Structure formats: structure tokens, C-alpha cells
Amino acid sequence: MSLPADGFIFPGISTRVVFGTGTLARTADEVERLGGKRAMVLSTPNQAEDARALAASLGGLSAGAFCEAAMHTPVEVTEKALEVFKQSGADCVVSIGGGSTIGLGKAIATRTGVNQIAIPTTYAGSEMTDILGETRDGRKTTRRDASIRPETVIYDVDLTLTLPADMTVTSSLNAIAHGVEALYAADANPVTSLMAVEAMKAFKSGLPVLRDAPRDAEARALVLYGAWLCSTALGYVAMSLHHKLAHTIGGSFDTPHAETHAILVPHTTNFNAAGTDALEPMREIFGSTPGGGLWDFAKAAGAPLRLSDLGLSESDLDKAAELAVQNSYENPRPFTQNDIRVLLQAAWEGQRPED
Numbered sequence: 001m002s003l004p005a006d007g008f009i010f011p012g013i014s015t016r017v018v019f020g021t022g023t024l025a026r027t028a029d030e031v032e033r034l035g036g037k038r039a040m041v042l043s044t045p046n047q048a049e050d051a052r053a054l055a056a057s058l059g060g061l062s063a064g065a066f067c068e069a070a071m072h073t074p075v076e077v078t079e080k081a082l083e084v085f086k087q088s089g090a091d092c093v094v095s096i097g098g099g100s101t102i103g104l105g106k107a108i109a110t111r112t113g114v115n116q117i118a119i120p121t122t123y124a125g126s127e128m129t130d131i132l133g134e135t136r137d138g139r140k141t142t143r144r145d146a147s148i149r150p151e152t153v154i155y156d157v158d159l160t161l162t163l164p165a166d167m168t169v170t171s172s173l174n175a176i177a178h179g180v181e182a183l184y185a186a187d188a189n190p191v192t193s194l195m196a197v198e199a200m201k202a203f204k205s206g207l208p209v210l211r212d213a214p215r216d217a218e219a220r221a222l223v224l225y226g227a228w229l230c231s232t233a234l235g236y237v238a239m240s241l242h243h244k245l246a247h248t249i250g251g252s253f254d255t256p257h258a259e260t261h262a263i264l265v266p267h268t269t270n271f272n273a274a275g276t277d278a279l280e281p282m283r284e285i286f287g288s289t290p291g292g293g294l295w296d297f298a299k300a301a302g303a304p305l306r307l308s309d310l311g312l313s314e315s316d317l318d319k320a321a322e323l324a325v326q327n328s329y330e331n332p333r334p335f336t337q338n339d340i341r342v343l344l345q346a347a348w349e350g351q352r353p354e355d
Contacts, residue, residue, distance in 0.1 A: 003190060004189075004190075008189040008190060009187070009189060010189045010190075010191045010192070010236070011236055013232060013236070014149065015128055015149060015150055015151065015152065015153055015232075015235075016030075016151065016152045016153070017128075017152075017153050017155065017228065018030065018152065018153070018154045018155065019155040019224075019225070019228065020155070020156070020157065021156065021157045021158055021217070021221075022156065022158060023154050023155065023156040024054070024119065024154065024156045024158070024159060025057075026154065027054060027057070027058065027094060027117065027119070027154060028057070028058050028059070028061055030117055030152050030154060031058065031061050031092060031094065031117065032061070033152075034092060034115045034117070034151055034152065035115070036061065036091055036092035036115060037061065037091055038061060038062070038063035038088070038089055038090045038091050038092075039055075039058060039061055039062060039063055039090060039091075039092045039093065039094045039117075040063045040064060040065070040066060040084075040085050040088055040090035040092075040093050040094070041054050041055040041058075041062070041064070041065040041066075041093075041094045041095075041096060042065070042066050042067075042069055042081070042093055042094065042095045042096070042097070042101050042104050042105050042108075043065065043066075043067045043069060043095075043096050043097045043101050044067065044068075044069045044070070044097055044098075044100050044101055045067055045068060047067070047096065047097045047101070047121070048065070048067035050096055050097075050121075051065040051067050051096055051097075052065050052067070054094065054096055054119075058094075063085075063088040063089060063090035063091075064084075064088050064090075066081050066084050066085070068080065068081065069081075069095075069097065069100045069101040069103070069104040070100055070104075071100045071250075071254075071256065071257055072100075072103075072133065072134075072135040072140055072250055072251055072254070072257065073100065073103035073104060073106075073107055073132070073133060073134045073135060074134075074135050074136070075134055075135065075136045076136075077104065078104060078107040078108065078111075078134070081104060081107075081108060082108060082111065082112070085108055085112070090114075091114055091115075092114050092115045092116065092117070093105045093108050093109060093114060093115075093116045093117070094116070094117045094119065095116065095117070095118050095119065095150075096119040096121060096159075097119075097120070097121050097122075098120065098121060098122035098124050098167075098171065098258075099122070099124040099125075099126045099174075099257055099258070100257070102118045102120065102126050102127050102150075103126065103132060103133065103134075105118060105150070106126075106132045106148045106149075106150070107132060107134060109147060109148065109150075110132060110145060110147040110148045113147065115151045115152075116150045116151060116152075117150060117151065117152045117153070117154060118150040118152070118153045118154070119153075119154045119155075119156065119159070120153070120155065120159075120227070121159045121160060121163065122160075122163060122167060122171040122227075122258070123160075123168070123171040123172045123174070123175045123223060123224065123226070123227035124171045124174045124175060124227075124257070124258055125171075125174065125175040125178050125227045125228075125230050125231035125234070126231065127150055127153045127231055128149075128150075128153060128228065128231035128232045128234075128235045129144075129148075129149065129231060129234055129235035130144045130145060130146055130148045130149040130235060131143075131144050131148065131234070131235070131239070132144075132145075132148045133247050133251070135251045138251070138252060138254075139251055139252065140247050140248070140250060140251020140252065141251075142239070142243075142244075142247055149235065153228075155224055155228060157217060157220050157221045157224055160220050160223075160224055161214075161215050161217065161220055162215075163214075165210070165211070165214060165302070166302070167258065168207070168210055168214070168223075169207070169262070169298075169301045169302055169303045170256075170258035170259050170261070170262040170303060170304065171227075171258045172203055172207050172223060172226075172227070172301075173258070173261060173262035173265055173298055173301075173303055174257070174258045174261040174262060175199070175203070175226060175227040175230040175231065176199070176200060176203055176226075176230065176265060176294070177242055177243070177246070177261045177262075177264075177265040177268075178196075178230040178231060178233060178234035179195075179196035179197075179199045179200055179229070179230040179233055179234075180196070180242065180265060180268075180269050180279065180282075180290075180294075181234060181237070181239055181240055181242050181243060182195070182196040182230070182233035182234050182237050183196050183197070183278045183279055183281070183282075184240065184272055184275075184276045184278040184279060184332045185237035185238050185239075185240060186238055186240075186330040186332075187237050187238050188237055188278065189236075189237075192232075192233040192236055192237055193233075193278070195229040195230070195232055195233040196229070196230065196233045197281045197285070198226075198229055199225075199226040199227075199229035199230045199233070200226070200281075200282065200285045200286075201226075201285055202222045202223065202225050202226030202229070203223060203226045204285050204286065204297065205219075205222060206219040206220070206222035206223040206226065207219075207223055207301055208300070208301070210223065211301065211302065238329075238330060239329075240272070240329060240330060240331045240332070241268050241271070241272060241331045241333075241335065242261075242264060242265060242268035242269070242272075244324060244327075244329060245264060245268060245320075245324050245340065245343075245344075246260050246261050246264050248320055248323045248324050249264075249307075249312070249320050252319070252320065252323060253310075253311070253312055253316055253320070255307075255310040255311070255312065256310065259304050259310060260307075260310065262298060262303045262304060263303075263304055263305060263306065263307055263310070263347055263350075264307075264347055265294060265298075266291045266292070266294045266295035266298060266352075266353050267291065267295075267343050267344075267346055267347045267353050268343070269282070269290050269291040269294055269353070270289065270290065270291020270292065270295075270353030270354075271291070271333060271335070271339070271343055271353075272331065272332050272333050273289065273290040273291055274333055275331075275332040275333025275334075276332035276333070278332070282294065289353075289354075291353035292352055292353050292354060295352050295353055296352070305350040306347070306348060306349060306350035307344065307347045307348040308348050308349070308350070309350075312348060314345075314348065317341060317344040317345060317348055318341065320340075320344055321337050321338075321340040321341040321344060322337060324337075324340045325337045325340060
């Protein structure tokens with residue numbers, strides 16, 4: 001291993017992490033530790049029962065639950081949640097769920113300045129980042145700010161034991177996408193790179209076990225650990241082609257978040273591997289080229305492989321490629337609109353990426 005010749009900057013990890021089994025029971029303690037008096041619990045409609053149960057467990061610390069979080073964090077949902085939040089007298093938020101719910105918690109926190117606790121129930125991995133993607137009028141915009149990053153994240157392995165197989169796979173690949181971008185980020189550093197590689201090893205070991213034994217607690221813990229590492233790594237480096245493209249497609253065509261990441265990441269990995277050697281550790285982990293090996297891993301896990309299965313038409317790919325080059329950002333390999341269009345065609349057809 002060699003260090004960067006000109007040194008590096010590691011900004012440090014600011015979020016408190018509580019990781020283990022049964023840690024959900026420590027939510028009230030964590031609210032009080034942050035000085036909270038009344039916490040509003042957030043979730044999607046599908047996890048409303050869990051959110052209301054958590055709110056009830058908080059007793060006098062509870063300001064109720066808002067259970068209307070939605071994919072891609074629509075601004076109109078955030079505005080509705082803010083009204084409920086203000087009327088409830090809440091002074092902090094607790095988000096229990098996947099990226100949709102955690103996104104809503106971030107949106108409320110950055111607008112009000114209140115503390116937030118994130119309790120992820122998938123492996124999507126947005127909880128450790130200062131990144132917020134919001135959708136308005138069919139366009140998704142992403143921004144970063146210190147006020148977006150949760151103060152505390154509670155990881156409870158028990159909450160993942162019943163995660164459906166398809167969501168287990170797609171959210172794991174979503175997390176791996178964070179790790180991939182952390183490796184080749186312009187501001188990567190040895191600490192986040194070590195995290196990304198360790199995370200991919202954890203997913204490579206744990207995810208295949210869950211195909212046959214979805215309630216295997218040890219494998220679940222390993223995969224959740226990988227999700228934490230990937231989320232942390234992405235939270236301290238810049239995003240590049242993969243996330244920009246995934247957010248463009250998700251926000252413009254309302255495709256499911258995790259599935260979009262899962263399908264795209266082998267192709268964006270393959271494209272950028274030609275422009276950097278930062279992805280070389282993936283060869284040993286996945287047993288082939290970075291993009292091809294990741295595609296093989298995704299296929300073996302039962303992941304979706306084609307953008308066409310998400311309802312995108314070939315003409316949608318033209319618009320997506322056009323949108324993807326409207327804003328400039330650092331990427332390890334230069335690209336044109338045509339490059340993106342070719343990449344999207346391969347992802348639309350479900351082709352295995354080749355060097």
C-alpha cells in the first residue's frame with residue numbers, strides 16, 4: 001500500500017454510532033443524550049406500525065409519528081411533515097426505515113436546525129452522509145451541508161432479519177455503489193478507502209449466506225456492518241458519475257432508488273475503472289474486472305440487471321444522457337453525452353460489462 005505523495009485530508013467522523021443487536025431499545029437514551037424533550041418519529045406508510053410502536057416506547061419523549069415519507073424525498077411531502085412537526089411541539093426527529101425516511105428526516109433537520117437520529121432498516125446507506133436529494137416537479141437535486149448529517153445513527157441487526165430478499169440484495173448493491181465512488185473520489189483518503197474495501201469484503205462474505213438463510217444473524221450483522229462502512233466512506237468524499245446518473249434517472253423517471261443503483265453500478269464501475277487504478281482491489285474481491293466481477297456478483301445474488309425492467313424506454317435513455325451532462329463535476333474518466341448514452345444502453349439491455 002502506498003500513501004498519496006502530496007498527503008491527504010481526513011475530516012474525521014462526527015456522527016455517533018450505536019451498533020449491535022437490540023439497540024432499538026436505546027432510542028430514548030439517545031434522544032435524551034442529545035437534549036431532546038419531544039421526538040417525532042418518521043417512517044413510510046409501509047413501516048407505520050413500527051414507527052408508532054417506537055413512538056409509544058418513547059413515552060413522554062414522544063411527539064407522535066409522521067408516516068408519509070416517500071421515495072426521492074418530494075418537497076411537497078417535506079412541507080406537509082414540517083407543518084405536523086411544528087404543530088406537535090417536537091424538538092428532534094427519529095427516522096426509522098430506509099433511504100426515503102432518512103431523507104425526510106434530513107430535510108426536516110436542515111430546515112429547522114433540530115437534531116436527528118437515524119435508525120436504518122435497509123442497507124441503502126444514506127444515514128452517515130451529509131447528502132440530501134430532493135425532488136420537485138420531476139427533477140431531483142442533490143446538495144450537501146453539515147446540517148443534513150444525523151447526529152446519531154442506531155444500527156440494530158434485529159431490524160434487518162425480516163428484510164425481504166429482493167430489498168436485501170438491491171440495498172446492498174446501493175451501499176456497494178457508495179464504496180465504489182469512495183474509492184475513486186478526487187478527495188479520497190486512505191481511511192475512507194480502507195472502509196470501502198473492508199465493506200465490499202463484508203458484502204461478498206455475508207450476502208450469499210442470506211440467499212439461503214435470510215435470518216442468519218451473523219450474516220445480517222456482517223452486511224449491516226458493510227452498509228455502515230460504505231455510508232461513512234461516501235459521507236466524507238465527493239460523489240461522481242454513478243450517483244449523479246442514478247439521481248438523474250431516479251428523480252426524472254421515478255424509478256425505485258435501490259434498484260436503479262443496483263443496475264447501474266456495474267456499468268459505472270466498469271466505465272471509471274478505465275480511468276483509474278483505485279478500483280483494482282475489487283478484482284481480488286469479486287474475482288474479475290471491477291465492473292464485470294460486480295455484475296457477476298449481482299446476478300448470482302438475484303439482483304435486477306436491466307433498466308428496461310424499471311419501465312424505462314430507449315427514448316428515455318436519450319433524455320437521461322442529456323440531463324446527466326448538464327452539470328459538471330469531477331470524475332476519474334472524462335465523458336461525453338454519447339459515452340453516457342452507450343453506458344445506459346448496456347444497462348438497459350442488461351449486458352455484462354466488458355473491458
